[in-house]
Amino acid sequence: MIRFENVHKSFGHIEVLKGIDGEVEKGQVACLIGASGSGKSTLLRCVNGLEDYQQGRILVDDQLVDAHAASIHDIRTRVAMVFQRFNLFPHMTALENVMEGPLHVLGEPRAEVRERAEEHLTRVGLADRVNSYPSALSGGQQQRVAIARALAMRPDAILLDEPTSALDPEMVGEVLTVLRDLAEERMTMLVVTHEIQFAREVASSVFFLDKGLIAEHGSAEEVLTRPQNARTQDFLRRVTHPV
Amino acid sequence: MAPLSERIVEYLPLLISGLWLTVAVTFLSLILATALGLLWATMRTSGNALIERPARYIVEFLRGIPILVVLFYIYFVMPELGVDLSAFQAGVIGLALTYSCYIGETFRGGIEAVDKGQVEAAKSIGMRHGKMMRRIVLPQAFRISLPPYGNNMVMLLKDSSQVSVISVAELTLQGKMLASSTFDNLTVFSMVAVLYLCLTIPLNFLMRRLELRMGASL
Numbered sequence: 001m002i003r004f005e006n007v008h009k010s011f012g013h014i015e016v017l018k019g020i021d022g023e024v025e026k027g028q029v030a031c032l033i034g035a036s037g038s039g040k041s042t043l044l045r046c047v048n049g050l051e052d053y054q055q056g057r058i059l060v061d062d063q064l065v066d067a068h069a070a071s072i073h074d075i076r077t078r079v080a081m082v083f084q085r086f087n088l089f090p091h092m093t094a095l096e097n098v099m100e101g102p103l104h105v106l107g108e109p110r111a112e113v114r115e116r117a118e119e120h121l122t123r124v125g126l127a128d129r130v131n132s133y134p135s136a137l138s139g140g141q142q143q144r145v146a147i148a149r150a151l152a153m154r155p156d157a158i159l160l161d162e163p164t165s166a167l168d169p170e171m172v173g174e175v176l177t178v179l180r181d182l183a184e185e186r187m188t189m190l191v192v193t194h195e196i197q198f199a200r201e202v203a204s205s206v207f208f209l210d211k212g213l214i215a216e217h218g219s220a221e222e223v224l225t226r227p228q229n230a231r232t233q234d235f236l237r238r239v240t241h242p243v
Numbered sequence: 244m245a246p247l248s249e250r251i252v253e254y255l256p257l258l259i260s261g262l263w264l265t266v267a268v269t270f271l272s273l274i275l276a277t278a279l280g281l282l283w284a285t286m287r288t289s290g291n292a293l294i295e296r297p298a299r300y301i302v303e304f305l306r307g308i309p310i311l312v313v314l315f316y317i318y319f320v321m322p323e324l325g326v327d328l329s330a331f332q333a334g335v336i337g338l339a340l341t342y343s344c345y346i347g348e349t350f351r352g353g354i355e356a357v358d359k360g361q362v363e364a365a366k367s368i369g370m371r372h373g374k375m376m377r378r379i380v381l382p383q384a385f386r387i388s389l390p391p392y393g394n395n396m397v398m399l400l401k402d403s404s405q406v407s408v409i410s411v412a413e414l415t416l417q418g419k420m421l422a423s424s425t426f427d428n429l430t431v432f433s434m435v436a437v438l439y440l441c442l443t444i445p446l447n448f449l450m451r452r453l454e455l456r457m458g459a460s461l
Contacts (some may be wrong), residue, residue, distance in 0.1 A: 031367070077369035085360055087360065087361060091382050101370075104378060105374070106369075153368060181250035
């Protein structure tokens with residue numbers, strides 16, 4: 001579904017991705033973990049062309065991702081994205097946020113889009129907030145609207161960039177619950193996360209990134225419970241036992 | 244000399260006719276300046292050097308010339324090039340051109356102040372540049388630009404008095420003509436000032452209300 005082949009990416013002279021290989025298969029949940037600055041968010045953003053890359057290939061369903069080609073718009077409608085800071089449209093209600101893509105990008109009929117948008121908001125537990133503006137919603141609620149907005153595109157895969165790290169601790173759970181349900185329904189997801197417990201529960205595979213390279217890759221059990229790489233071991237120790 | 248109240252009643256119709264012309268000049272040049280300003284701003288934020296540069300040059304060129312010179316140029320030079328314009332038309336175009344630069348820069352500031360995450364969110368649902376500007380960026384940029392836009396509007400209203408130099412008989416010119424025929428400078432120019440305030444004070448009030456209302460949903 002999503003394949004990385006020797007992906008290199010630099011910001012000016014600083015190389016942040018130094019040859020990434022890997023694959024996320026359909027129906028899988030892959031988690032990208034690693035210290036900040038390891039390149040995991042950058043890698044995620046390359047998949048839908050929010051960042052370009054200089055070398056190698058990223059393929060979505062065998063279609064080459066090129067941030068500068070017209071095809072990128074089409075790829076983006078099939079690979080939705082959820083941001084760390086939600087990025088809801090502040091001048092639209094929750095419902096309008098969810099309807100925006102299907103209605104104005106995919107050009108689907110309004111009545112149908114509206115009905116589906118209401119369903120998506122209901123499923124993330126916000127049936128009573130459809131007409132609220134983002135400014136009137138808590139962080140957890142905003143992120144759930146953002147997930148509904150991604151789902152409304154009926155994507156083949158969803159990219160999530162640290163979906164819970166901007167949330168107050170008591171709101172992390174409500175967002176992870178929604179993501180857990182999606183994983184159970186076999187939604188393909190690539191998730192940058194620091195929630196190791198969550199990764200352990202839902203991830204089919206885990207990539208540990210270190211300084212622009214994949215230092216370790218395997219099942220959640222392999223990477224998170226029996227890490228082989230010294231850096232992975234060190235990282236996990238620091239994340240799970242911060243003091 | 245007749246009592247003050249009689250003189251006011253006598254002068255008022257002429258000044259009111261000038262006031263209407265002031266409103267007409269301001270209103271028409273504001274619409275034109277806003278449309279052009281929007282064009283300059285979207286060109287300058289297009290990210291494409293071929294589109295961005297011409298807009299930057301036009302804005303810098305026009306901003307560097309005094310309004311009076313722009314007005315003289317349009318009214319006196321254009322006819323020599325075969326474009327005949329009435330004083331009213333020349334006045335509206337001159338004000339609009341000059342103010343399109345100020346308003347354009349105001350909008351550009353607003354567009355650039357919209358959170359980058361908004362652009363990314365719009366892109367991430369597959370939006371192309373044009374639709375993203377129309378549906379996501381410009382509505383938010385407009386709210387951000389509203390206070391400086393309101394200032395521009397009031398300044399444009401006051402600067403509409405400049406078109407008196409090319410013989411558009413708006414409020415200022417009516418006042419000047421009336422004063423020189425009656426020698427009643429104090430009364431006439433006081434009335435002119437009060438009539439301008441009758442326009443600018445409600446306008447300022449209206450802008451503040453609008454800002455409050457638009458800010459509420461952000």
